[in-house]
Amino acid sequence: MTGPLPSFRLRASDGAARRGTLALAHGDVETPAFMPVGTAASVKALTPDDLRSFDTRIVLANVYHLWLRPGRETLEALGGLHAFMSWHRNVLTDSGGFQVFSLESRRLVSEEGVRFRSHLDGSEHEFTPENVVAFQEALGVDVAMALDVCVKLPAAQEVIDESVRLTSAWARRCAHARRHSLTQLFGIVQGGLDERARERSARELVALDLPGYAIGGLSVGESRDDLHRAARFTAALLPGEKPRYLMGVGTVSDLLRAVDGGVDLFDCVYPTRCGRNGRALTFDGNVNIRNAVFARDRRPLDETCGCAVCTTYTRAYISHLFRADEMLGPRLLSYHNLALFANLMAEIREAIETRRWDEYRDAMLHRSLAPPSTESSSRYPSGS
Amino acid sequence: MTGPLPSFRLRASDGAARRGTLALAHGDVETPAFMPVGTAASVKALTPDDLRSFDTRIVLANVYHLWLRPGRETLEALGGLHAFMSWHRNVLTDSGGFQVFSLESRRLVSEEGVRFRSHLDGSEHEFTPENVVAFQEALGVDVAMALDVCVKLPAAQEVIDESVRLTSAWARRCAHARRHSLTQLFGIVQGGLDERARERSARELVALDLPGYAIGGLSVGESRDDLHRAARFTAALLPGEKPRYLMGVGTVSDLLRAVDGGVDLFDCVYPTRCGRNGRALTFDGNVNIRNAVFARDRRPLDETCGCAVCTTYTRAYISHLFRADEMLGPRLLSYHNLALFANLMAEIREAIETRRWDEYRDAMLHRSLAPPSTESSSRYPSGS
Numbered sequence: 141m142t143g144p145l146p147s148f149r150l151r152a153s154d155g156a157a158r159r160g161t162l163a164l165a166h167g168d169v170e171t172p173a174f175m176p177v178g179t180a181a182s183v184k185a186l187t188p189d190d191l192r193s194f195d196t197r198i199v200l201a202n203v204y205h206l207w208l209r210p211g212r213e214t215l216e217a218l219g220g221l222h223a224f225m226s227w228h229r230n231v232l233t234d235s236g237g238f239q240v241f242s243l244e245s246r247r248l249v250s251e252e253g254v255r256f257r258s259h260l261d262g263s264e265h266e267f268t269p270e271n272v273v274a275f276q277e278a279l280g281v282d283v284a285m286a287l288d289v290c291v292k293l294p295a296a297q298e299v300i301d302e303s304v305r306l307t308s309a310w311a312r313r314c315a316h317a318r319r320h321s322l323t324q325l326f327g328i329v330q331g332g333l334d335e336r337a338r339e340r341s342a343r344e345l346v347a348l349d350l351p352g353y354a355i356g357g358l359s360v361g362e363s364r365d366d367l368h369r370a371a372r373f374t375a376a377l378l379p380g381e382k383p384r385y386l387m388g389v390g391t392v393s394d395l396l397r398a399v400d401g402g403v404d405l406f407d408c409v410y411p412t413r414c415g416r417n418g419r420a421l422t423f424d425g426n427v428n429i430r431n432a433v434f435a436r437d438r439r440p441l442d443e444t445c446g447c448a449v450c451t452t453y454t455r456a457y458i459s460h461l462f463r464a465d466e467m468l469g470p471r472l473l474s475y476h477n478l479a480l481f482a483n484l485m486a487e488i489r490e491a492i493e494t495r496r497w498d499e500y501r502d503a504m505l506h507r508s509l510a511p512p513s514t515e516s517s518s519r520y521p522s523g524s
Numbered sequence: 525m526t527g528p529l530p531s532f533r534l535r536a537s538d539g540a541a542r543r544g545t546l547a548l549a550h551g552d553v554e555t556p557a558f559m560p561v562g563t564a565a566s567v568k569a570l571t572p573d574d575l576r577s578f579d580t581r582i583v584l585a586n587v588y589h590l591w592l593r594p595g596r597e598t599l600e601a602l603g604g605l606h607a608f609m610s611w612h613r614n615v616l617t618d619s620g621g622f623q624v625f626s627l628e629s630r631r632l633v634s635e636e637g638v639r640f641r642s643h644l645d646g647s648e649h650e651f652t653p654e655n656v657v658a659f660q661e662a663l664g665v666d667v668a669m670a671l672d673v674c675v676k677l678p679a680a681q682e683v684i685d686e687s688v689r690l691t692s693a694w695a696r697r698c699a700h701a702r703r704h705s706l707t708q709l710f711g712i713v714q715g716g717l718d719e720r721a722r723e724r725s726a727r728e729l730v731a732l733d734l735p736g737y738a739i740g741g742l743s744v745g746e747s748r749d750d751l752h753r754a755a756r757f758t759a760a761l762l763p764g765e766k767p768r769y770l771m772g773v774g775t776v777s778d779l780l781r782a783v784d785g786g787v788d789l790f791d792c793v794y795p796t797r798c799g800r801n802g803r804a805l806t807f808d809g810n811v812n813i814r815n816a817v818f819a820r821d822r823r824p825l826d827e828t829c830g831c832a833v834c835t836t837y838t839r840a841y842i843s844h845l846f847r848a849d850e851m852l853g854p855r856l857l858s859y860h861n862l863a864l865f866a867n868l869m870a871e872i873r874e875a876i877e878t879r880r881w882d883e884y885r886d887a888m889l890h891r892s893l894a895p896p897s898t899e900s901s902s903r904y905p906s907g908s
Contacts (some may be wrong), residue, residue, distance in 0.1 A: 180848040181841075181848075184850060185851040185855065186852065205848075209844070211845065218841075220821065222840055224838075224840070224844075226837055296785065435594065438600055456598070456602055460565065460593070460608075463593065463594075464589075465568040466564060466566040467851065467855070468566045471569065471855065
């Protein structure tokens with residue numbers, strides 16, 4: 141059963157980098173796009189209004205967390221996840237595979253699914269391909285992820301092979317379990333750093349003709365170079381006319397490198413986690429805003445950022461908020477970090493569209509990998 | 525030296541309750557008014573935009589905290605307190621008297637001033653009437669409070685008498701120390717629950733012809749009835765043409781009772797502290813939003829509140845945010861609690877202006893003192 145959505149329209153490409161539009165039930169997502177993470181139905185410290193102010197079109201939430209709290213019955217009684225969060229744009233939910241596999245000693249995998257104990261109260265639960273799809277459909281999400289088997293790296297060959305086999309089998313069962321055409325199912329390619337395993341996983345999932353594919357099982361212990369090699373390799377195995385989503389990545393340079401390899405969608409806790417911890421993202425590297433050098437710094441966090449935080453507050457004030465342990469500090473920094481990512485993605489889209497991708501990528505990689513600086517610097521001219 | 529500001533214009537009164545306009549350097553404050561507390565240059569969890577959205581005209585900050593962090597030199601280098609906070613309406617700073625006296629074993633009072641050790645790093649500091657005024661003027665605040673001696677109740681008669689004597693002597697020195705006409709100096713009446721001490725304190729301060737007076741030394745251990753008896757008694761001792769500010773008070777019923785006694789200005793950490801702790805203020809009593817009864821409650825926090833939180837989120841969602849320890853919970857609840865107070869003050873002003881004060885006060889006291897309810901209830905009709 142396949143509805144009219146999503147339609148993914150490729151608008152431009154420059155090398156492997158792609159510029160597209162993904163039409164989902166709650167509106168269009170311009171890609172490449174970064175999805176802010178709202179694990180437990182809240183992008184930490186921020187409101188839907190905040191997210192809309194930098195044109196966020198889709199956020200991510202987690203089946204694992206929502207299953208345990210507030211639970212399916214509550215979410216259904218309250219009209220689904222969008223109504224619950226007062227977020228009326230798109231939501232993608234991760235299937236819980238990654239979270240459950242992070243539980244390690246608290247889970248047991250079988251052909252049927254995975255049993256696990258809640259990290260909250262030790263209660264026992266089971267995820268199956270079928271009940272995870274039913275849960276996501278009951279929540280009314282726009283994109284549901286198939287239940288997958290995620291492996292921590294490094295891993296033995298047979299562990300990787302088994303994770304690919306089970307992930308494919310479960311993806312087939314997920315596809316059969318679908319009932320609602322407005323919730324689209326994406327498959328997740330596994331296979332660690334092994335190219336033959338990645339090929340097999342991609343081939344088996346592509347055969348299911350799902351509306352989109354994720355590259356999973358990365359950012360789980362391997363080096364940055366290995367991550368990007370595997371992501372690029374996997375992206376090239378996926379159908380060009382469907383969206384590609386690299387899960388759990390990443391930093392400014394990660395986004396640039398992965399877009400360069402043909403990735404369209406991203407999510408990561410990095411900008412909000414940094415924001416809570418006093419780490420300000422800038423296009424010229426990251427800084428610890430608690431550092432004493434910022435105590436009287438009248439400049440904005442990033443002099444080239446036009447976000448509401450950078451046009452209102454000084455580094456000195458935000459530095460003070462963190463030193464004084466004021467809740468406004470994490471709030472403002474989370475906002476800025478996500479706005480900067482949104483800004484980056486908009487620039488990436490423009491660079492691809494105008495076929496300036498190589499130039500833009502190199503300039504931004506050079507800037508983002510430069511040592512953190514407290515000096516003023518001019519931004520890569522966006523009109524050039 | 526007295527500048528043209530502040531001018532306090534009494535627009536209406538109904539019994540002892542007063543409706544006025546206080547013109548300060550950063551705009552008019554319509555009274556009775558509640559000042560949100562931004563102890564360390566931040567109203568916890570909220571932005572200046574948030575505060576403006578419910579028409580906040582003045583916030584309070586604390587000399588004690590700002591003296592220690594970020595300190596006078598930093599605040600001056602950054603253009604004063606308003607620029608530092610990006611808050612371009614009025615600021616009143618408490619002189620630090622109350623905070624220093626809370627330190628107890630860490631302070632030593634003399635005729636000259638009060639020596640104390642920082643709660644942050646144990647460093648030694650001294651407040652004098654002169655340096656506290658100079659500090660507040662350097663910060664560019666709109667209202668500076670005189671340095672006072674605050675006593676914890678119950679207290680011996682000689683302790684109260686000495687606090688009144690020293691508070692008067694220090695207020696005279698504060699008045700002499702003034703240099704900037706845009707920063708207005710308010711005196712603080714002390715005297716505990718002793719009416720003769722209150723009379724003496726008020727008489728000595730009124731003789732200084734200061735532009736406004738605070739009722740201090742209350743909400744420090746005495747009963748609610750004692751507080752309100754002393755506040756009403758003291759308010760009546762103060763000149764009718766000047767604003768009266770009851771420090772550190774209070775709850776919805778406290779505000780109603782104190783306005784009834786002739787008070788114009790208030791500050792209290794109560795709404796924001798409750799907000800951080802999951803306590804939602806409503807016109808029908810307060811509720812612990814973590815309570816399981818709210819898990820599927822689709823109603824807003826207060827069905828009669830038109831604030832941005834009540835028009836957007838359900839009790840169920842906010843309850844979830846607190847149970848999941850999401851930072852958005854304290855943010856939304858702090859916003860609502862302050863917006864509800866702003867709403868209350870606007871209604872109070874209208875009731876006095878239209879000479880419906882007794883009716884309004886009784887209806888609201890009845891509602892606010894009713895047992896917390898999870899039932900729907902209609903609001904006191906504002907047009908009647």
